[in-house]
Amino acid sequence: MSTCLSCNDLHVSFKMPDYTAHAVRGVTFEIPEKQTISIVGESGCGKTMTALSLLRLVPEPYGVIHRGSIFFENRDILKLKKDELRRLRGGKISMIFQDPMTSLNPLITCGKQITEMIECHTTLNPKETVDRTLQLLGEVGIADPSRTFSSYPHQLSGGMRQRVMIAMALSCSPRLLIADEPTTALDVTVQAKILDLLYNLQHAKNMSMMLITHNLGIVADIANQVIVMYGGEIMEFAPVTSLFNAPAHPYTKNLLETIPHTDNKKGRLQVIPGDVPTLRNIPAGCPFNPRCSMVMDRCRKEHPPLYNLDTTHTVRCFLYDK
Ligand SMILES: Nc1ncnc2c1ncn2[C@@H]1O[C@H](COP(=O)(O)OP(=O)(O)OP(=O)(O)O)[C@@H](O)[C@H]1O
Ligand SMILES: [Mg+2]
DSSP states (O other), X not given: OOEEEEEEEEEEEEEOSSOEEEEEEEEEEEEETTOEEEEEOXXXXXXXXXXXXXXXXXXXXXXXXXXXXXXXXXXXXXXXXXXXXXXXXXXXXXXXOSOHHHHXXXXXXXXXXXXXXXXXXXXXXXXXXXXXXXHHHHHTTOXXXXXXXXXXXXXXXXXXXXXXXXXXXXXXXXXEEEEESTTTTSOHHHHHHXXXXXXXHHHHTTOEEEEEESOGGGTTXXXXXXXXXXXXXXXXXXXXXXXXXXXXXXXXHHHHHTSOOTTOTTSSOOOOXXXXXXXXXXXXXXXXXXXOTTOOGGGGTSOOOOEESSSSXXXXXXXXXX
């Protein structure tokens, strides 16, 4: 399986007035060509910062990528010049954000926002650009592309706006699409449709996709591999079937228990006790130790490395130290 992107030992931190917050701490993963990899974890665990790093969009000047490499098409993204980065963003790698209302410009029609992207990254003439835009709007399931083309974002529903965002992200046929919580702002039925659409487009267009979500439930049908993050670190990394059938990390098991089931015997939704640590007070040892039901003495003192359970499944937990 060839690799689309490989991220190695990524560290991102924020310089706060009185301390340095380490938001991403030594994250390493590969996104295989034409596959979907998902990052899951609770709020604040570093999912968005990891994704933004792939496009070097970590908010400056306080946020800094201070270590690591991100290889894409044989080049380290962290070493690209400004104009090379501009060509990469929205061209070869594009991103869909959580809230389409803040990502679309309220003063420009949807059509114009997409044509601008195409003009930036391709050599199509104006007529071809408009045709391509209408075609894209059709591909993302918009019933009346010409009408949407001339609509302003506020004239569309949340689901339609997210479809426009997806059309924009696809406008230059990216090799990698990053979707950061693409359905969180939508209601449940629309969520399912947008996820279906992303799944179908990823296959039809032979792209790689990185899907970020805090809800493990939605990755089962879409992702090939799943990264579980906690406190800025990867806690478990596995093919989706292994993760669901044989979750190894106590945190992953807890996350799976929080997925609502209609046959939940206990009758109530499970919660993970305790809170996600803030970056100011990441505990010593394993960052999950204060909430872990399997905690051992050494978890409070030593930092667990990643253990390989097999060639595809790794977990950061002393329970697997043989
Ligand atoms: N602009 C910022 N200034 C300071 N710290 C920040 C900033 N943005 C993010 N952080 C910190 O970085 C950490 C990781 O944030 P990130 O946005 O990657 O989390 P996330 O996993 O995407 O969470 P969510 O599910 O809420 O989107 C958080 O703990 C947050 O406090
Ligand atoms: Mg986020």
